[in-house]
Amino acid sequence: MSEAAPRVSRQICPRCGRETGVDFAQTRCPSCGGLLEVRHAPPELRGAELSALFAARSANRKGLDASGVWRYRELVLPGADADVVSHPEGNTPLLESRAISKWTGLARLSMKHEGHNPTGSFKDRGMTVGITQARRIGAAAVACASTGNTSASLAAYAALAGIPALVFVPSGQVAAGKLAQTLAYGARTLIVRGDFDACLALAVEAGRKLNVYLLNSVNPFRLEGQKTIVFEALEQLSWEAPDWIVLPAGNLGNTSAFGKALKEAGELGLISRVPRLAAVQAAGANPFARSFRDGFSSVHPVKAETLATAIRIGDPASHERGVEAIRSTGGVVTDVPDREILEAKAAVDAAGIGCEPASAASIAGARRLLREGVIRPEDTVVAVLTGHILKDPGLILAYHQEMDPPPPGANRPIEIEPSLLEVERVLGS
Ligand code: F0G
Numbered sequence: 495m496s497e498a499a500p501r502v503s504r505q506i507c508p509r510c511g512r513e514t515g516v517d518f519a520q521t522r523c524p525s526c527g528g529l530l531e532v533r534h535a536p537p538e539l540r541g542a543e544l545s546a547l548f549a550a551r552s553a554n555r556k557g558l559d560a561s562g563v564w565r566y567r568e569l570v571l572p573g574a575d576a577d578v579v580s581h582p583e584g585n586t587p588l589l590e591s592r593a594i595s596k597w598t599g600l601a602r603l604s605m606k607h608e609g610h611n612p613t614g615s616f617k618d619r620g621m622t623v624g625i626t627q628a629r630r631i632g633a634a635a636v637a638c639a640s641t642g643n644t645s646a647s648l649a650a651y652a653a654l655a656g657i658p659a660l661v662f663v664p665s666g667q668v669a670a671g672k673l674a675q676t677l678a679y680g681a682r683t684l685i686v687r688g689d690f691d692a693c694l695a696l697a698v699e700a701g702r703k704l705n706v707y708l709l710n711s712v713n714p715f716r717l718e719g720q721k722t723i724v725f726e727a728l729e730q731l732s733w734e735a736p737d738w739i740v741l742p743a744g745n746l747g748n749t750s751a752f753g754k755a756l757k758e759a760g761e762l763g764l765i766s767r768v769p770r771l772a773a774v775q776a777a778g779a780n781p782f783a784r785s786f787r788d789g790f791s792s793v794h795p796v797k798a799e800t801l802a803t804a805i806r807i808g809d810p811a812s813h814e815r816g817v818e819a820i821r822s823t824g825g826v827v828t829d830v831p832d833r834e835i836l837e838a839k840a841a842v843d844a845a846g847i848g849c850e851p852a853s854a855a856s857i858a859g860a861r862r863l864l865r866e867g868v869i870r871p872e873d874t875v876v877a878v879l880t881g882h883i884l885k886d887p888g889l890i891l892a893y894h895q896e897m898d899p900p901p902p903g904a905n906r907p908i909e910i911e912p913s914l915l916e917v918e919r920v921l922g923s
Contacts, residue, residue: 502572503533503534504516504533505533505714506530506533507523508531508815508818509523509526509528510528519631520701521701522712528814529714529811531754532571532714532718534571535572536762537762541762544763545733548565548566558575558580560580560585562584562585562619563619563622565584566721569718569758570718577629577630578626579629579654580626581618581650581651583619584726586607588605588607589847591847593844594845594847594857597838597841598857598860598861599865600860600873602875604875604877606723606726606727607849608723608880608881609883612650614675615646615882615885616643616748616878617646618650619722619723620647620715620716620720620751621644621648621651621719622651624636624648624709624713625648625654625709628655634657634706635657635658635660636659636708637697637709638659638662638697638709639663639696640661640672640693641663641668641744641806642803642804642885643880643881644709646679648709649675659681659682660684661684662693662700663683663686664685664692665686665687669886671887690806691798691807710747711747711811712811716747716751720748720751721752723755724751724752724756725764727739727878728765733764733765735769736874736875737769737770738860738863738869738873738876739877740772740856740875740877741771741877741878741880742805742852742856742880743782744807745811746782746810746811746816747812750818750819752771753816753822756771757822768823771825772826773820773825773826773827774829775830776800776852777832778796778798778800778832779802780796780829781795782813782827783827783828785813786827786828790817795808800835801832801835801851801889802832802854803886804851804852804880804881828866830859830862834862836854836889837901838857839854841857844903849881850881851886853878854879856877856880
């Protein structure tokens with residue numbers, strides 16, 4: 495651990511109010527078992543002065559300012575500067591596409607593409623903070639359960655920091671590219687004969703009993719980093735809040751982070767109104783959508799089944815704070831069948847943008863919410879594309895080459911002999 499920096503943050507349990515020090519290494523409240531939240535001393539600047547500071551750092555692009563996470567450090571983890579482990583990450587584009595606007599029916603849609611992060615997903619924004627905190631508390635090792643993206647991200651950032659990493663992934667349910675990344679970055683990888691929910695239970699137990707620091711999104715420092723997806727998107731919109739922010743929802747870490755970011759942006763005078771969150775699940779992995787439908791009066795764990803492996807989660811760990819995020823933003827939760835997710839993905843891919851299947855749930859969800867009259871055609875909408883197109887190439891190839899009858903947008907390759915005549919024949923057909 496480096497020289498002690500002033501600690502201006504603390505952890506608090508929103509359920510019972512118990513406070514723990516910022517360096518408390520467990521993710522649950524010692525009194526009531528609720529998930530902890532990180533709170534920082536308010537920054538000295540507010541409103542236009544604070545946004546001017548962020549703008550100056552954007553222009554600087556050196557040191558910590560090169561990171562789309564640490565540029566907002568007062569709101570992420572103040573005082574951590576000497577320990578920061580950064581790639582850097584963030585700085586992802588906010589894209590517009592006429593083709594996707596047409597496909598969804600939303601003329602004022604933009605896409606925040608988190609697949610542009612160093613390991614290919616938004617997880618890097620949480621992991622830079624999680625690993626920085628691991629270094630601050632002198633963690634001997636770090637661990638996570640994952641459907642792929644978290645493991646790749648943890649493995650990369652742990653390697654950057656020189657901290658041993660332990661990863662639990664569900665057997666046969668992780669995309670090859672993600673498993674490859676995790677192995678290549680050097681994490682000790684355990685392939686568990688069970689689903690994600692079983693992996694998470696195991697990682698949590700390891701975190702409690704084996705002296706490893708748990709870095710799933712139950713860890714509140716991860717969420718502090720993921721808030722910057724919202725801060726950066728708002729900054730790209732000149733702090734003019736959109737009507738909606740739409741995102742895929744699995745374990746609900748991101749939904750919770752977005753709710754916290756919007757609350758803070760409002761309190762700090764960075765935005766004058768709060769966008770509504772729309773969390774989108776796959777129909778076969780929809781416990782949060784079910785719970786929303788009954789007014790959040792109960793939880794509905796399911797046996798998750800969806801082709802969108804990243805959100806194949808049946809019992810979301812951050813349910814309680816996910817509910818708070820939806821309630822505090824006047825948000826909604828919906829679900830979409832895999833067929834619509836795949837069609838949305840084919841549309842995003844064919845527009846030249848590309849994303850992983852789970853990310854396309856936001857585009858499919860935005861279209862569905864428009865059809866249901868929840869989102870209006872004139873609304874401004876930011877849809878978050880959480881991961882890279884190369885996450886699940888097997889699924890893409892099956893969609894374009896194998897599915898029968900060919901689904902919308904299927905682009906069948908054609909095998910030929912090496913002759914120009916054959917090329918001419920194909921071009922003429
Ligand atoms: N999109 C992608 C690409 C993801 O990888 C995940 C989660 C989500 C959306 C859902 O986010 O869990 O915060 O609601 N992936 C985790 C993982 C579970 O292990 O990589 P959430």
